[in-house]
Amino acid sequence: MATQTEQLAQKHCKPCSGETPALKGNALQEMLGHIEGWELIEDQKIAKNFKFNDFRTTLDFVNKVGELAEMEDHHPNICFTWGRCRIELSTHKVDGLSENDFILAAKIDQLPK
Numbered sequence: 001m002a003t004q005t006e007q008l009a010q011k012h013c014k015p016c017s018g019e020t021p022a023l024k025g026n027a028l029q030e031m032l033g034h035i036e037g038w039e040l041i042e043d044q045k046i047a048k049n050f051k052f053n054d055f056r057t058t059l060d061f062v063n064k065v066g067e068l069a070e071m072e073d074h075h076p077n078i079c080f081t082w083g084r085c086r087i088e089l090s091t092h093k094v095d096g097l098s099e100n101d102f103i104l105a106a107k108i109d110q111l112p113k
Helices: 004-009 023-034 055-072 101-112
Strands: 040-041 045-051 077-081 084-089
Touching: 004 077, 004 101, 023 101, 045 101, 055 077, 055 084, 084 101
Parallel strands: none
Antiparallel strands: 040 045, 045 084, 077 084
């Protein structure tokens, strides 16, 4: 049986409209419980730091995230340097967090590191 994270990772991001409400309260906390190691920032975005042994491995991971983001048409903020990468997700159209952010987070967590 698939875990909640695996079930979330099997979904695909869907376009949001300005009328789609941002996740709040219990719904937001429930979604956060499906992804491990991601921090909630002011109920507006989620972020996670990744560590690697060298620049090449970090760059390879960032490129995998970029390819995934293109496939899902949902694009994170990515900051990376030697051995470190920080990814932040939010949905601009809802001015906060949507299910898409959690779907992409779950998919990122499944990428080989």
